[in-house]
Amino acid sequence: MRLEILTPEEMGSVDRKAVDAGPLDGYGLMQNAGAVVAAAILERFAEAEGFLVLCGPGNNGGDGYVVARLLVERGVQVRLFAETEPAAGSDAARARRACPVEPKSYSEFEPVERWLVVDALFGAGLSKPVEGREAAIIERVRTSGLPVVSIDLPSGVSGLTGKPLGAAFQADLTVTFFRKKPGHVLVPGRQMCGELLVADIGIAETTLNRAECKTWENHPALWRAALPEIGISAHKYSRGHVAVISGGATSTGAARLAARGAARAGAGAVTVLSPANALSVNAMHLTSIMLRRADTVEELEAFLSDRGPSGAVLGPGAGTGERTRSFARSLLDRAGAAGGLVFDADAITAFRGDPETLFAMIKASAAQVVLTPHEGEFGRLFPGLEDAPEVSKVERTREAAMRSGAAIVLKGPDTVVAAPDGRAAINVNATQHLATAGSGDVLSGIIAGLMAQTMPAFEAACAGIWLHAEAGRVFGRGLIAEDLPEMLPQVLQSQFPEHVR
Ligand SMILES: NC(=O)C1=CN([C@@H]2O[C@H](COP(=O)(O)OP(=O)(O)OC[C@H]3O[C@@H](n4cnc5c(N)ncnc54)[C@H](O)[C@@H]3O)[C@@H](O)[C@H]2O)[C@@H](O)CC1
Ligand SMILES: Nc1ncnc2c1ncn2[C@@H]1O[C@H](COP(=O)(O)OP(=O)(O)O)[C@@H](O)[C@H]1O
Ligand SMILES: [K+]
Numbered sequence: 001m002r003l004e005i006l007t008p009e010e011m012g013s014v015d016r017k018a019v020d021a022g023p024l025d026g027y028g029l030m031q032n033a034g035a036v037v038a039a040a041i042l043e044r045f046a047e048a049e050g051f052l053v054l055c056g057p058g059n060n061g062g063d064g065y066v067v068a069r070l071l072v073e074r075g076v077q078v079r080l081f082a083e084t085e086p087a088a089g090s091d092a093a094r095a096r097r098a099c100p101v102e103p104k105s106y107s108e109f110e111p112v113e114r115w116l117v118v119d120a121l122f123g124a125g126l127s128k129p130v131e132g133r134e135a136a137i138i139e140r141v142r143t144s145g146l147p148v149v150s151i152d153l154p155s156g157v158s159g160l161t162g163k164p165l166g167a168a169f170q171a172d173l174t175v176t177f178f179r180k181k182p183g184h185v186l187v188p189g190r191q192m193c194g195e196l197l198v199a200d201i202g203i204a205e206t207t208l209n210r211a212e213c214k215t216w217e218n219h220p221a222l223w224r225a226a227l228p229e230i231g232i233s234a235h236k237y238s239r240g241h242v243a244v245i246s247g248g249a250t251s252t253g254a255a256r257l258a259a260r261g262a263a264r265a266g267a268g269a270v271t272v273l274s275p276a277n278a279l280s281v282n283a284m285h286l287t288s289i290m291l292r293r294a295d296t297v298e299e300l301e302a303f304l305s306d307r308g309p310s311g312a313v314l315g316p317g318a319g320t321g322e323r324t325r326s327f328a329r330s331l332l333d334r335a336g337a338a339g340g341l342v343f344d345a346d347a348i349t350a351f352r353g354d355p356e357t358l359f360a361m362i363k364a365s366a367a368q369v370v371l372t373p374h375e376g377e378f379g380r381l382f383p384g385l386e387d388a389p390e391v392s393k394v395e396r397t398r399e400a401a402m403r404s405g406a407a408i409v410l411k412g413p414d415t416v417v418a419a420p421d422g423r424a425a426i427n428v429n430a431t432q433h434l435a436t437a438g439s440g441d442v443l444s445g446i447i448a449g450l451m452a453q454t455m456p457a458f459e460a461a462c463a464g465i466w467l468h469a470e471a472g473r474v475f476g477r478g479l480i481a482e483d484l485p486e487m488l489p490q491v492l493q494s495q496f497p498e499h500v501r
Pocket of ligand 3 (some may be wrong): 060120121122123150151152153154155314
C-alpha cells in the first residue's frame, strides 16, 4: 500500500528527481497528469455536456491546458478561462500553445447547466490567500452548483495544512499524483476534495526514498505486524495487566470506560485503582475487571510492586490536583522497562502550569508514554503550538512529541499521532459519531491495553486510534462510549482473523 504522505515540498523534490532520472521531462509528466485527469473525468462524469476549464498561471494551469486539449480531441465542448499567461519557456506555456481552445478572461465566465468545471487554478504552488477575481470565480462556481473536478488539490486548499487560504473550491472529485499530500487527509481539506483519486503519472517508485518518509496515512498495514498475538500457553498476566486510576465517588465512569477498552483490546487482566470513597460505586459496576484501593502514592506503589502491571492509564476522571500529579510521577518513576503509560485528560491538565517538569520526567522514565490530548488539552501543555491558520496539525504534533519525549495523539476528526523520533500518522477512518462523552476515555484504555501486550507506543497509538474509529464507524448512529469496547471483538475478528496453530 502507498501510505506515505508527502508535503508539497517533498513532492516537488520527487518531481525533480523523476525528471533528472528520465525518461520523462516535466512536460512529459504534465502530459500524463492531464491524461489521467481527462480519463477520470470522462469515466466519472460521462453525462456532462461540456467542460469549463479554469487555468491558473503555473503548472497546475498547465495540467488544465492538457486536459482541455484532450477533451477537445474527444469531440466534447470545452470553454477555457485564464487570466495570466504562463511564464515564457515553462512547461505550462508549452501546454498552453498546444491547446486549441482560445482562453477567455475570468470575467466572461458563465456557468452552463449540465456542464462540469475543471479547476486548474492552483495546486501545490498556492502561496498566498486566494482573493479578488479568483475568489469571485470560485464563488460563481459554488452558487452555480455545477460539479467540480480539481487537479491536484481544490484550488485554495493548502496542500500542507488542509486549510483554505482565502477562497477555495469544494470539489466533487480531486485527482492528485503519485502520493497524497497532508491537505488531502487533514480536515477540512479532506472533505473539500470530494472523492480523491491518486494517479500514477509515470514517476518511478524508486524516485521516492522510502526510508526518508516520516509521515503516513494510518492504516493496519503500518502496524499489523506489531499487533499482539496470544500464544497457546498464555495466561492472564502474560497477556498484559493494565492499571486504570479512578477518580472519586462522583467521577468513576471514565476510568471504567478506559478499563473496558483495555480489556477488549486484549489485556489479560485489568485493575481499577480507586480512592476509598469510590470503592463501592466501582465495585457495583465491575465484574471481570479487578478493583483495589489506592488513595495515596504509597498504596499505588504497593500495587505496582505486588502486581507489576505492564500498562497504566492515568487521567480520565482522575482530577487535576496533587493526587494525579504524584501518581504520574510515581508511574513514570516505577514503571519497568516494558511499562506502557497513557496519560489522558486530567493527567494532562494537571501539568498545565509546569509542562517542562512532566517532559523531563517522561524523558528520564523507562516507560513508554503516550499523551492523548484533544485540542484544548494540547494547548495547555504546548504553549506556542496551538492551532493557527498556516500551521499544519502534523508538524504541531511532531514538535510536541519531540518536546515531551512521549508519543502524542492529537485527537479530532483527523487525529494525528507522532513519535519523538519524528514519525507521524494521520488517521482517516473516524466518523463524527465518536464525538460523544467518554469516547476518548475508551481510546486511552485501548492504547494502554495494546502497550501492556508489548506493542511499542507509536504502533499502539496508531492501532488504538484506528480500532477505536473503526468500532465507531461500524456501530454508526446512536453510538455512546459504552458501545465502543463492545464493538472491538467484531472489528478485531473481521479485520485480523486469527491464525489457529
Ligand atoms: N513536474 C512537476 O512539477 C509536475 C507538476 N504538476 C502540476 O504542477 C502543480 C504545481 O505547479 P506550480 O509549482 O507551478 O504551482 P501552481 O500552478 O499550483 O501555482 C503557482 C502559480 O500560482 C501563483 N499563485 C499562487 N498562489 C496564488 C494566489 N493565491 N493568487 C494568485 N496567484 C497565486 C504563483 O505565483 C505561481 O505563478 C501541481 O499542483 C500539479 O498540478 C503536474 O503537471 C505533474 C508534474
Ligand atoms: N467530529 C469527529 N469526527 C471523528 N472523530 C471525532 C470527532 N470528534 C471527536 N472525535 C474523536 O472522539 C474522541 C473524543 O475524545 P475526547 O475529546 O477526549 O472526549 P471525552 O473526553 O469525552 O472522552 C477522540 O478519539 C476524537 O478523535
Ligand atoms: K487545482
